[in-house]
Amino acid sequence: MTQPLFLDDPYRRDAPAVVKTLTDEGGIILDRSVFYPTGGGQPGDSGWLNWDGQHMPVATAIRGQGDDIILVPSEAMALPPLGAHVTQALDWDRRHRHMRLHTALHLLTAVIPYPVTGGQISVSQGRIDFDMPDMTQDRDAITTALNAFVSQDAKITDGWITGAELDAHPHLVRTMAVQPPRGATQIRLVRIGDPDSPIDVQPCGGTHVARTGEIGALRLGRIEKQGRQSRRIHLHLES
Numbered sequence: 001m002t003q004p005l006f007l008d009d010p011y012r013r014d015a016p017a018v019v020k021t022l023t024d025e026g027g028i029i030l031d032r033s034v035f036y037p038t039g040g041g042q043p044g045d046s047g048w049l050n051w052d053g054q055h056m057p058v059a060t061a062i063r064g065q066g067d068d069i070i071l072v073p074s075e076a077m078a079l080p081p082l083g084a085h086v087t088q089a090l091d092w093d094r095r096h097r098h099m100r101l102h103t104a105l106h107l108l109t110a111v112i113p114y115p116v117t118g119g120q121i122s123v124s125q126g127r128i129d130f131d132m133p134d135m136t137q138d139r140d141a142i143t144t145a146l147n148a149f150v151s152q153d154a155k156i157t158d159g160w161i162t163g164a165e166l167d168a169h170p171h172l173v174r175t176m177a178v179q180p181p182r183g184a185t186q187i188r189l190v191r192i193g194d195p196d197s198p199i200d201v202q203p204c205g206g207t208h209v210a211r212t213g214e215i216g217a218l219r220l221g222r223i224e225k226q227g228r229q230s231r232r233i234h235l236h237l238e239s
Contacts (some may be wrong), residue, residue, distance in 0.1 A: 001067035003032035010207040027070035035061035041119040050084040110200040153213030
């Protein structure tokens with residue numbers, strides 16, 4: 001398996017690693033990774049690999065078999081050999097915007113208490129699809145509530161529970177489209193705010209900022225009717 005360094009420290013921008021496998025498609029699997037792989041609506045990280053005077057741009061990271069993370073080169077070029085010692089470095093500005101938006105979307109699900117059917121993050125915006133027949137709040141109320149949470153500068157922490165504990169607290173699962181792995185020994189929970197009265201708690205494997213104040217000002221974008229029971233709400237970072 002690839003050790004996911006981003007889970008313990010999402011602010012880590014670079015790290016040494018060893019090439020464990022080269023895939024038939026031209027991907028690289030390291031023994032440890034600062035690159036988050038595409039999943040949960042969050043894009044895979046981009047960046048660079050350096051070894052023996054060589055410099056390779058990484059376009060994205062994806063999930064492989066089991067817990068492996070595959071780095072996808074941006075262009076066709078010579079790959080580092082098996083066993084090579086490399087230095088991996090993130091495109092930090094891009095990752096940090098993903099972190100800000102991912103945490104902001106968690107705040108949006110706290111403001112709008114309906115089940116989530118989908119979501120997506122990009123560098124400039126994020127969106128959530130809600131299982132919601134009608135809008136129960138206006139744009140100004142949603143925007144005010146979101147930026148109030150940002151102004152609180154609430155702390156974001158994570159922890160782990162078992163599948164049995166999650167089954168005992170099904171309200172923690174907000175997403176209808178993607179369910180946490182019920183057979184997993186440990187499931188990661190992301191908590192925003194005070195443990196005794198949190199703003200939001202839900203299973204999530206993505207990367208997040210340390211405090212809500214780091215998100216910055218938020219602006220609500222389009223609100224689209226996707227069907228009889230679905231509303232898509234877009235959210236933008238102001239800067």
